Structures are given as C-alpha cells and as structure tokens.
Amino acid sequence: MVRPATPSPADRATAAAIVTGLVVVGLVATLxxxxxxxxxxxxVDLGFGYGPAIADVIEGRGLADAARLPAIPYALGWxxxxxxxxxxxTLAKNLLVLPLLGWLLARVWLDGPRDLVVAxxxxxxxxxxxxxxxxxxxxxxxGWLVPILALAFHRFLVTRPDDPAPALLPAALxxxxxxWIKTTMLALAPLIAxxxxxxxxxxxxxxxxxxxxxxxxLALSAVHLANTGRFTPTSSLNGYELWKGNNPAALAHxxxxxxxxxxxxxxxxxxxxxxxxxxxxxxxxxVAFWREQPEAARxxxxxxxxxxxxxxxxxxxxxxFTGRDLLKPIGVAWMLGxxxxxxxxxxxxxxxxxxxxxxxxxxxxxxxDAIGFLALLAAFVAPFLIAWGTERRLMPIVIPVFLxxxxxxxxxxxxxxxxxxxxx
Numbered sequence: 001m002v003r004p005a006t007p008s009p010a011d012r013a014t015a016a017a018i019v020t021g022l023v024v025v026g027l028v029a030t031l032x033x034x035x036x037x038x039x040x041x042x043x044v045d046l047g048f049g050y051g052p053a054i055a056d057v058i059e060g061r062g063l064a065d066a067a068r069l070p071a072i073p074y075a076l077g078w079x080x081x082x083x084x085x086x087x088x089x090t091l092a093k094n095l096l097v098l099p100l101l102g103w104l105l106a107r108v109w110l111d112g113p114r115d116l117v118v119a120x121x122x123x124x125x126x127x128x129x130x131x132x133x134x135x136x137x138x139x140x141x142x143g144w145l146v147p148i149l150a151l152a153f154h155r156f157l158v159t160r161p162d163d164p165a166p167a168l169l170p171a172a173l174x175x176x177x178x179x180w181i182k183t184t185m186l187a188l189a190p191l192i193a194x195x196x197x198x199x200x201x202x203x204x205x206x207x208x209x210x211x212x213x214x215x216x217x218l219a220l221s222a223v224h225l226a227n228t229g230r231f232t233p234t235s236s237l238n239g240y241e242l243w244k245g246n247n248p249a250a251l252a253h254x255x256x257x258x259x260x261x262x263x264x265x266x267x268x269x270x271x272x273x274x275x276x277x278x279x280x281x282x283x284x285x286x287v288a289f290w291r292e293q294p295e296a297a298r299x300x301x302x303x304x305x306x307x308x309x310x311x312x313x314x315x316x317x318x319x320x321f322t323g324r325d326l327l328k329p330i331g332v333a334w335m336l337g338x339x340x341x342x343x344x345x346x347x348x349x350x351x352x353x354x355x356x357x358x359x360x361x362x363x364x365x366x367x368x369d370a371i372g373f374l375a376l377l378a379a380f381v382a383p384f385l386i387a388w389g390t391e392r393r394l395m396p397i398v399i400p401v402f403l404x405x406x407x408x409x410x411x412x413x414x415x416x417x418x419x420x421x422x423x424x
Contacts, residue, residue: 007110011110014106014109014110015103015106015107015110018102018105018106018109019099019102019103019106020102021102022098022099022101022102022105022126023095023098023099023102026094026098026136027091027094027095027098029132029136030090030091030094030136031087031091033132033133033136033137034086034087034090039086039087039090040086041086042080042084042086043058043076043077043079043080043084043085043086043089044058044080044084045086046076046086046138046139047139048068048139048140049067049068049237050068050072050073050076050139050140052064053065053067053068053070053073053077054073054076054077054080055077056073056077057073057074057076057077057078057080058077058080058081058084062226062227063223063227063228064227065227065228065236065275066224066227066228066230066232066234066235066236066275066276067235067236067237067275068235068237069180069181069182069183069220069235070180070220070223071144071177071180071181072139072141072144072181076089076138079092086138089138090136090137090138093138093143093144094136097135097136097143097144097146097147100147100151101135101146101147101150104147104150104151104154104399105122105125105126107154107158108122108154108403108406109122111158111410112410112413113409113410113413115413117409118406118409121402121405121406124334124337124402125398125399125402127334128331128334128338128398129330129331129334130314130331130334130335130391130392130395131146131334131395131398131399134146134392134395135147135395140392141181141182142392142393142395142396144178144181145178145181145182145185145396146395146396146398146399147174148174148175148177148178148181148185148396149178149188149192149396149397149399149400150396150399150400150403151170151171151174152171152174152175152178152192152196153192153372153376153399153400153403153404154403155168155170155171155196156171156192156195156196156199156369156372157369157372157403157404157407159196159199159200160200160365161199161200161201161202163200163205165202165204165205165207165208168196168200168205168208168209169208171192171196171209172193172196172208172209172212172213173212175188175189175192175193175209175212175213175216176189176212176213176215176216177216179213179216179217179220179233180216180220183233183234183235183238184380184383186217186233186234187379187382188376188379188380189213189216189217190210190213190214190217191375191376191379192376193209193210193212193213194206194209194210195368195372195375195376196209197209197210198368199365199368199372217233220233221233228274228275228276229274230276236275236276236278236279237279238279238283238387239278239279239280239281239282239283239286240266240278240279240282241387241388242282242283242286242386242387243266243267243282243283243285243286244259244260244262244263244266244387244388245259245286245300245304245386245387245388246286246289246290246297246300246387246388247262247265247285247286247289248289248293248296249262249265250262250300250388251296251299251300254300254303254304254307254315254388255303255304255306255307255311255315256315257315258315258390259388266282267281267282267285301385304384304385304388304389305385307384307389308381308384308385308389308394309339309342309343309381310339311335311391312332312335312336312339313332313335314331314335314390314391314392315390315391335391338398338401341401341402341405342401344405345373345401345404345405345408346374346377348370348404348405348408349369349370349371349373349374349404350370350374352366352367352369352370352408353367353370353371353374356370363411365411366408366411369404369407369408373400373404376397376400377397377401380396380397381397
C-alpha cells in the first residue's frame with residue numbers, strides 16, 4: 001500500500017466534514033430507528049440475554065453466568081448507574097462508534113484514489129440498510145464489532161514494514177477489546193494481530209499486537225473464573241448455539257427463519273446442573289446429530305454455505321411482525337451488491353495468489369493482503385458453518401470486503417498511472 005502524503009489543510013477540512021457529517025446523520029438515524037422499532041424502558045429489559053447481566057452489574061455483583069461476554073454488560077451496567085435509558089445509551093455508544101467510522105471513511109477517500117469508484121463504494125456502505133441498522137444498534141454485539149473489524153483490517157492493509165509499533169497500538173487495543181465482546185473474536189483478534197505482526201515484520205509489533213490480545217484473553221478467562229468457577233474465555237452459550245444449528249428441527253426453519261424459533265426445543269438444564277455442563281450436553285447432542293443423521297447434517301451445511309455466500313433475503317423474525325422487517329425487503333438490493341463485491345474480492349485475492357505463485361512478480365504487500373483477506377473471511381464464516389448464522393451476524397465482514405477491494409483498486413490505479421506516458 002502506497003504511503004499517503006502529509007494531509008493538507010484542505011484535506012483536514014474534508015476529513016472533519018466527513019466525520020462531522022457522519023456523526024450528525026448517524027445520530028439522527030439512531031433516533032429514527034429507535035422510534036420505529038421501539039426501545040425498552042430500562043437497560044435491564046434489553047434482549048439477547050443482556051438485561052439480566054446488566055442488572056447484575058448495576059447491583060454490584062459479578063456476572064452470574066458466562067452467557068454473554070462481559071464488555072457490553074459492564075459498560076451498560078455502569079452507564080445505567082448514571083442514566084438508565086436505553087436510547088441515551090445507544091446515542092452514547094454511537095457517539096463513540098460514528099467518529100471512528102467517519103475517520104476510516106475519510107482516510108479511504110483522502111488516501112485515494114479520489115474517483116467515482118471509491119465514492120460509489122463509500123455511498124453504498126453509508127446507504128446499506130442492514131449495515132446501518134445493526135451498526136447503530138446497542139445490542140447485540142454487531143454494533144460494536146463492525147467498527148472494530150473495519151478499523152483493525154484497514155490498519156492491516158495500510159501497514160508498512162517501517163511503521164513504528166505505536167502506530168499499530170489503536171488497532172491492537174481494539175482487537176483486545178473485541179475479545180471481551182463476542183466469542184468469534186477469540187479467533188479473529190489473534191488472527192488479525194498475527195497478520196499485523198507478519199506484514200510489519202518487526203518483533204516489537206508482534207510483541208505489541210499479540211501480547212495485548214493474549215493478555216486480554218487471559219484477563220477474560222480470569223473474570224470467568226471469578227464469576228463462574230471456570231478459567232475459560234468462551235461463552236457458556238456456545239454449546240447451545242452449536243445445537244441450534246445442528247438438530248433435526250433446524251431443517252424446518254433455516255434459513256428462512258431465525259433458529260431462535262426452536263430455542264424451546266433445546267436440551268433443558270437438569271436440576272443442579274451448571275451452565276458449563278449444560279453447554280457440554282448441548283454440544284454432545286449436536287455431535288450425535290452429525291453422527292446419527294449425516295444426510296440431514298449435510299443438507300444443513302449446504303444451506304449454511306448458501307446463507308453465508310449467496311443468500312440476499314434476510315430471515316423472517318421469529319415472532320410477530322416488527323419494525324425491523326421493514327428494512328429487509330429494502331435491503332435486498334444492497335445484499336445483492338454485497339454478494340457481488342464478496343465474490344469479486346475472493347476472486348481477486350485468489351488470482352493474486354495464483355499469479356504470485358506462477359509469475360513471482362506480485363509485490364509482497366499484494367499477496368500478503370490477499371492471504372490476510374482470505375484468512376479473515378475463513379475465520380469469520382467458520383462459526384456460521386459449524387453452528388449457524390443470520391444476516392445480522394454477517395454485517396461485521398461487509399466493510400472489510402470493500403476495504404480489500406479498495407486496496408486492490410488503489411494499487412492498480414497507482415501502477416497504471418505510473419505506466420502512462422507523460423504528454424508534452
């Protein structure tokens with residue numbers, strides 16, 4: 001990736017305008033969306049299992065279980081001690097998220113090329129209904145993971161061997177925080193940290209990025225040990241989520257409906273059984289399904305592949321019609337565009353690696369970026385194929401896909417511009 005020139009006063013003004021505009025429009029969109037879908041009266045009433053965890057924090061207890069990783073419950077629990085208002089909490093969270101995304105988009109635009117292709121990509125992302133909705137949401141985790149993955153992957157794409165280690169500190173901190181938000185980040189955070197260290201080629205960067213992520217995961221395990229008696233960074237819902245995506249009842253619902261609709265069919269906790277033993281029993285039930293019903297398991301895998309790589313229609317809500325459903329038909333065109341972008345990015349990455357192996361004239365940063373993108377994509381979709389996923393859970397990978405396309409387009413433009421003859 002070509003190093004950008006020092007920003008001019010005009011560039012700084014442009015960046016400030018992009019950040020300010022995105023923050024203002026984003027906060028207005030937050031108010032509109034929350035009015036449309038409705039918000040609970042208290043943070044302890046939030047869904048997705050966060051309400052009870054937030055109540056534990058408000059009352060000064062440790063988390064009673066490891067169903068949800070602690071970052072969001074602690075952040076919202078502490079916020080609720082001051083203002084117990086879900087709308088205020090959502091606006092506060094987006095006041096943190098929107099400037100970061102605005103800075104990222106400003107960097108993409110100012111680093112160039114400043115052409116119609118890049119402008120169209122930025123507009124596409126800003127108008128993507130599902131991406132906007134889930135990025136601005138307070139819970140579940142996607143609204144927090146979208147900026148983390150976007151910023152960390154952008155840092156990877158623009159990293160150069162001569163970058164000082166402190167330049168990668170924000171990305172390393174973001175990855176370390178992400179490990180406390182969702183269990184999928186327990187694989188993604190070390191992966192991106194390793195990619196940053198590899199592309200940089202500097203031991204100090206490896207120590208910084210991998211060290212911070214490792215320390216974060218160990219600290220998370222210590223928190224779970226204190227709260228639940230088990231030293232582990234994972235969620236006790238992992239077995240339950242695995243079961244939901246691997247049982248006979250899933251065939252009647254997935255992918256047209258969310259598998260939350262069959263939650264009542266999951267193995268029930270036995271009297272006196274702790275959460276980890278129950279999770280293990282759910283895992284055993286899923287493994288038994290693979291072993292005893294291989295044809296059904298293969299059919300579910302086929303549907304999961306389609307849902308991850310091809311499907312453009314979101315699943316229906318598990319309950320009655322909600323305001324969120326209004327966004328789904330509108331977003332079909334954007335999902336189609338995302339699928340085209342996804343396969344274009346995959347094709348370009350594979351072509352880059354093939355050319356690097358055959359012709360050996362591909363710049364180092366180009367084939368490292370290709371490997372990094374494909375590795376990120378594989379690690380991201382693996383939980384979808386092993387367990388299950390939804391359209392919402394795909395949103396954190398959208399911006400990285402477009403960032404990879406931007407990096408390829410930028411490199412191509414630089415190469416072709418340099419190869420053009422100079423006119424007299």
